[in-house]
Amino acid sequence: MTDTASIANDRFGLGARPETRVPGDVRGWLAEQLRAFEPNPTDISDLASTADLITDLAESRGMMQAARRSGSSQSQDEVRQARLEVTRRDRRNAFAAGAARLRIAAQSETPLAERLVHFWSNHFAVSAERLPVRSLAADYEFRAIRGNLTGNFADMLRAAIGHPAMLTFLDQTRSAGPNSALISRINARRNNTQLGLNENLAREVLELHTLGVRSGYTQDDVEELARALTGWTVAGFARGGMRRFVDGEPGETVFIPELHEPGARTVLGKRYPEVGEAQALAILGDLALHPATARHLATKLARHFIADVPPQSAIVRLERAYLDSGGELGAVYDALIDAPEVWSAPRDKFRTPWDWIVATVRTLGPNAIPRNPQALHRLFEMLGQPVWQPGNPSGWGDVASDWASPGALLSRVEIANRLTMSAPRNARGHFDPRSLAQSVLGEALQPATAEAIARAEAPGMGVALLLSSPEFMRR
């Protein structure tokens, strides 16, 4: 392995597997991974259908409301039991989806593409602690992100923003045009609770997904985008008085013209005429191509792939590729693969808990980790990064200070210890920790670490030291 092979494996990829052989044309190998990427591997298609889950969930909600209205305590109990069962099944499925995500990453032959899936999924973060987002989070990443990984950013943006997981997570299901046909009628009849605009999604689109914080947009822009977005909602999960006007399969994104705020909108100084659902799509398309968006995305990519404080030259390079291609992500990835900064920056990116576990499983093989998806979920919780639960729309942090802490290091060493307490083996027999370290770290392996591993009192401890080593903590 050459030095560039370990960069390809660890910085671009998800860590080497012992059997990984990096060909001489390292950059060609990376580019080929993007072409060979499988958006819909069998691990995903084997999962329970999200549509079924959501239908059951929406039905149980409806039944609960009906039972409450009827006032019968017996039927309320029955419904509560049924609802509990739906919730339980949903939790099991969420754990199974998280385990599938890890399996895909751990076995992937296209690890660069998988890393990009994780990157974009975090860029467009939803947090799945609560229903119904918990039911939708896996489908969100599997469809909106994986399905648009190498296309145009505008398409990924529209798919992510329009996915029911995002619409429920950021309260779009509570938003409606105050002057829309339905809401003006409802509000005229009420005098206390007025239905209207919720700007949560619009604000995050500008602040997190496109332009970036403090990039010059104003509160007026937020409100105008929020008005343009009205009408978009999720069938089965619309809130309050709007519920009965929203038709469609439960869990499906729908546009309800009667909830849409009428009139032209002005965002960032440009006027968008009233064209119903196409109005928000037109704004999103322009936001995707805005120079501030290019700068924002280029900075985040450079931070992820190069350094916590990325070099300006690399940001400019990625930004230019983005703008020149009109937001084509494939062109940006090509620029990233060719950026000299990626190949020259020191190995200083501290692995996130997710990265560290994925690299660990790629090193030890799939049998080294808990088979039970719930136990696996607890493992990620212990490390501080449960899958699809960053807790906020800005996603997980991407710099060392977010993750490198005394407790985090100790947890990793404890887990490394546990996973290697019985010496791991591969199909051919015992692992020799010395050759294992050599094959997964390659040129990145430092003499002091190699020596510590060689001097371990047992093979299991040698592997624990490999997983705990400074080289393995970083990429």
Next chain:
Amino acid sequence: MDVNLTRRQILLASAIAGAGISFPRVAFAAGQQKRFVFVLQRGAADGLSLVQPHGDPALRALRERLVDEDARPLDGFFALHPALEQTAAMFASGEARAWHAVATGYRARSHFDAQNVLESGHAEPYASDTGWLGRLLPLLPGTPGALALSAAVPLTLRGSLPVGTYAPSRLPDPSEDLLARVAMLYGEDAQLGPLWEEAMRTRMVASDIGENAGRNGQQVGELASSLMMADRGPRVMMVETGGWDTHQAQPARLATQLRGLDGLLGALRTGLGDAWRDTLVLVATEFGRTAAINGSLGTDHGTASAALLLGGGLPPGDKVIADWPGLGAAQLHQNRDLRPTGDLLALATGAVADHFGINRDRALAALRG
């Protein structure tokens, strides 16, 4: 931290039984339902970030990048760190207040010596084998059981009465040998070396409240309140937290820590339910940090800091109590630290005495032991 209730109860029962304490089931006299929780911040928490003196004209020149303009205003001069969301609500409802510019009598800058002074209550480090709270325990009405959320009884609680401990363990411990080898691996690593040393120092502490996006803090608070609310549970508790030694990257690290602390305090309040009215919580650290920012976006060991006092039955008073010394160059202690103008231990002892309805002079005599 993942503890099931049964195991929790068994351990608690044995902790109490081991302590040889029995509790009357009913008929509490005045003061006998009062509770006290001491949250010790090991590692020197930055009081100037916790409760930020936005009104001090010298603040921004000293540490512009550490000032949170979105901090929550308390009284027109001080503002609470933005991560302290639930705590801010308690400030608003009169259930929390801060003491500022407070310190023990210790004036050097060693963590270990300063923690020893804060815990023992003595002016000199290593002058006593007992702690101020341990010496106060026999004076408290109804002999409240005491429990520390740690593997060993911290000095603070040591005295004539037995004290229970409870250390939630998550995983089989790695051997000391492996830990020592990892220490060697990290020895030359400028980033991992210091982190590992810190991890080894605080390994036995129920700390890491900032881990897991602050949720560990909440879990510690839930655990502490459930232990206290258990039948015949302890009414005095100590929780040790680590991770406050923010020499570098302070804004991100401290925000995480404070989110954890906020979760801990919020979970205590929620978990104690009606008993919150009878509960006093003290959050304090061994010393503060430098008034000025250092070269690595952090702060170094200082002198005075801030302490928090919380509870459902706090007597009315100002949100921040301070004889504010100012941050001007001439006002700083040794031209670098917030000057102490209040005696942390005397204030704490007085608050505990008032809370339990015991004579202040007797309590202060016990403090000086």
